[in-house]
Amino acid sequence: MPSSRFSGSLSAPSVDVTIDTGNHFVNHTLDGFLKIGTVAATRAVAEDTFKAINRGKVSKHCLEHSIKKMCKEGAYWGTVAGVYVGMEYGVERIRGTRDWKNAMIGGALTGALVSAAGNNNKDRIVTDALTGGAIATASVFLNYLT
Structure with missing residues (x-):
């Protein structure tokens, strides 16, 4: 019985721009x-x-x-x-470890900060902080799967 196979690889394009501020x-x-x-x-x-x-x-x-x-x-x-990445990096430096908790804390802080900057009420700020933490944590866990 005839058969065929496909072999190859697929990779995402990569563009790296580095700005070194010191x-x-x-x-x-x-x-x-x-x-x-x-x-x-x-x-x-x-x-x-x-x-x-x-x-x-x-x-x-x-x-x-x-x-x-x-x-x-x-x-x-x-x-x-930028706020999220900065928050996550800052939390990593403060905690001295690199794990999913940094993403959760960074996401929560970013969600709260962006929400507060939008003049939202206290309940909305808390909800946005929880959402930011959940999305950031899920993102890290999804990256572990791939």
């Missing part, structure tokens, strides 16, 4: 900001491009709106990621 904490924070900010900006451009294609037209107003949205989304998500 401070590991700042380096980690900037790295998180740049990576996630770029992803968010790219997502915003892809979404607006899809909408423009569906409408069948591109105008100067649409292009300006897309650029503003790209910058806003990139800055927001980059800032949240």
Whole structure:
């Protein structure tokens, strides 16, 4: 009986940009900001491009709106990621160990800080802290599986 096999490997593209400020904490924070900010900006451009294609037209107003949205989304998500990465790194340095608890604490602190900056009430801040900690912890556990 004839058979066939496929053999190969699949790897994600890798782009590394290093900015050395001389401070590991700042380096980690900037790295998180740049990576996630770029992803968010790219997502915003892809979404607006899809909408423009569906409408069948591109105008100067649409292009300006897309650029503003790209910058806003990139800055927001980059800032949240930078805060998280900085928090997790700071917790790691304070605790002197590298484990999932750093992600949980960093995620909770980030969730609370971002929520408090948005002038949310106390209950919402606590909920966002719990959500941030849960998402960060789940992310670490999922990385262990792969």
